[in-house]
Amino acid sequence: MTPEANARAELLQLIDSKMNRTLKYYLDTCVRCAICKDACHQYVATGDVLYLPAYRAELIRRIYKKYMTGSGRLLPKLFEGRDPEDDVLLDELYKTTYACTSCRRCMFWCPFSIDTSWVLAVAKALLLATGRGSEILTQLADSAIDKGKNIDLYTGVIREVLKGSEEEMRRIVQDPSAGFVYDKQGADVLYVALAGTHTILPAAIVFHQAGEDWTLSSFEGSNYGYFLGDTVKAKAIAQRIVDEAKTLGVKEIVMSECGHAHRVMRDFYRMWAKEELPAPMVSILSKVDGYIKDGRIKVTPGKITEPVTYHDPCQIGRNFGLFEEPRNVVRATCSDFRDMTPNRQKQWCCGGGGGLVAETEFDDVRLKSGRLKADQIKATGAKILVTPCENCRLQIESLNDHYDLGVRVSAVLDLVVEAIEIKPR
Amino acid sequence: MDDIKVDLELDLKGLLCPLPMVRVSQNISKVPVGGVIRATATDPGSLADIPSWARSTGNEIIKQEQEGSNLIYYIKRIK
Ligand code: SF4
Ligand code: SF4
Numbered sequence: 331m332t333p334e335a336n337a338r339a340e341l342l343q344l345i346d347s348k349m350n351r352t353l354k355y356y357l358d359t360c361v362r363c364a365i366c367k368d369a370c371h372q373y374v375a376t377g378d379v380l381y382l383p384a385y386r387a388e389l390i391r392r393i394y395k396k397y398m399t400g401s402g403r404l405l406p407k408l409f410e411g412r413d414p415e416d417d418v419l420l421d422e423l424y425k426t427t428y429a430c431t432s433c434r435r436c437m438f439w440c441p442f443s444i445d446t447s448w449v450l451a452v453a454k455a456l457l458l459a460t461g462r463g464s465e466i467l468t469q470l471a472d473s474a475i476d477k478g479k480n481i482d483l484y485t486g487v488i489r490e491v492l493k494g495s496e497e498e499m500r501r502i503v504q505d506p507s508a509g510f511v512y513d514k515q516g517a518d519v520l521y522v523a524l525a526g527t528h529t530i531l532p533a534a535i536v537f538h539q540a541g542e543d544w545t546l547s548s549f550e551g552s553n554y555g556y557f558l559g560d561t562v563k564a565k566a567i568a569q570r571i572v573d574e575a576k577t578l579g580v581k582e583i584v585m586s587e588c589g590h591a592h593r594v595m596r597d598f599y600r601m602w603a604k605e606e607l608p609a610p611m612v613s614i615l616s617k618v619d620g621y622i623k624d625g626r627i628k629v630t631p632g633k634i635t636e637p638v639t640y641h642d643p644c645q646i647g648r649n650f651g652l653f654e655e656p657r658n659v660v661r662a663t664c665s666d667f668r669d670m671t672p673n674r675q676k677q678w679c680c681g682g683g684g685g686l687v688a689e690t691e692f693d694d695v696r697l698k699s700g701r702l703k704a705d706q707i708k709a710t711g712a713k714i715l716v717t718p719c720e721n722c723r724l725q726i727e728s729l730n731d732h733y734d735l736g737v738r739v740s741a742v743l744d745l746v747v748e749a750i751e752i753k754p755r
Numbered sequence: 756m757d758d759i760k761v762d763l764e765l766d767l768k769g770l771l772c773p774l775p776m777v778r779v780s781q782n783i784s785k786v787p788v789g790g791v792i793r794a795t796a797t798d799p800g801s802l803a804d805i806p807s808w809a810r811s812t813g814n815e816i817i818k819q820e821q822e823g824s825n826l827i828y829y830i831k832r833i834k
Binding site for chain 1: 771772773774776777780781798799800801802803804806807808810811812821824826
């Protein structure tokens with residue numbers, strides 16, 4: 331075989347290795363009804379066929395048909411068969427694949443429930459194998475892995491800098507002995523925050539008030555290996571938390587307000603690692619909803635009087651199933667809650683998922699496609715937009731400037747801390 | 756060390772992770788090889804993110820300091 335034929339055979343083998351029954355069903359079943367065109371915020375906002383869900387999958391389907399089906403092998407032209415090393419195809423595939431936010435709104439609309447984002451996971455594997463993976467997502471994933479390997483270099487300096495936030499916590503909870511809890515063996519809860527203090531301090535206040543037995547993870551929940559589509563890197567990033575949970579012998583892994591981290595830990599880790607988590611993963615949103623219901627923390631009803639609206643992050647709502655818990659918490663804190671239309675399973679993606687907030691090359695489609703969310707927010711007349719996903723918050727902050735929304739963007743726990751009735755301990 | 760020649764100043768104050776690291780990555784090619792970016796961030800997450808980015812991309816943090824809540828990194832472009 332020539333080197334070119336060898337390279338092609340390797341790429342085809344890679345694609346074939348990903349082709350399980352579900353994927354073949356997706357590729358064989360699409361009837362080109364184009365119902366999904368009205369579901370994808372990127373297509374609706376731009377009208378560019380590149381962002382039509384069925385077309386995104388079609389690029390992979392053309393390779394699949396040509397090489398992996400009898401009819402396609404016989405009549406490749408009929409199926410517009412393409413080769414996996416075709417530069418034009420790969421260029422197009424890059425633009426459409428890394429632009430997709432994996433919101434899965436198209437799947438919800440498709441009469442056959444075709445999951446375009448899953449087909450695009452094959453596209454990502456192909457792009458990575460041909461050296462065309464997203465550069466910035468690769469750097470983010472590699473630095474998370476490096477952090478995992480060298481964590482001892484960082485924990486001291488990070489904990490030193492977090493002392494200022496611990497001081498603030500003591501002031502708020504009126505307890506001079508309060509602080510962040512590190513490396514606690516056998517704690518009930520391993521809390522996995524994001525990098526930075528903004529997802530640590532509110533949770534620490536709530537845990538203190540609930541009397542929770544908790545300890546703070548040394549690692550952030552976000553996983554850019556997942557966005558990149560590199561399952562080896564994604565697993566290595568998630569593994570840092572799993573190993574920590576095992577070492578500490580915690581009873582629960584509680585995930586902070588980060589959409590994709592919810593799915594990575596609950597749904598994908600076991601697929602990548604072929605092992606169960608050492609402890610169940612629970613969302614901080616379910617925890618806090620439970621604390622309020624059980625009376626472990628008390629919030630002043632209606633404390634926040636400005637109108638509040640809630641954005642369902644795709645990875646927490648449609649793809650994880652948490653709709654009511656965050657709403658319960660938000661409703662408990664405010665007197666004027668206004669849901670957007672549509673909401674829950676049908677909500678529009680904010681446009682910033684899938685790692686897009688970090689990939690500046692997609693700024694144009696990110697901002698254009700965010701118009702649908704911006705219009706929804708405006709229509710509520712809300713002054714506070716609350717959402718439990720960092721990517722959504724970064725994107726909506728950016729929409730706030732771009733579309734002049736005039737809202738305060740907040741995490742769910744920030745509202746809880748605003749409304750919490752402090753009991754001295 | 757005190758008179759490091761800075762080729763590019765980056766104000767990353769107020770940006771939350773991963774944006775400080777993303778901005779450094781976007782700007783590193785704007786300085787010549789051997790050139791230095793001074794980046795000022797406030798997110799404590801950058802304390803691990805920026806040095807681990809530098810190590811995994813083959814660049815170098817030649818100095819790191821803190822002034823109040825400002826976290827200052829001197830990042831040398833190596834390649
Ligand atoms: S809605 Fe489903 S079947 Fe119809 S074109 Fe889109 S992916 Fe294909
Ligand atoms: S998953 Fe979301 S962004 Fe991707 S094609 Fe479907 S609707 Fe569009």
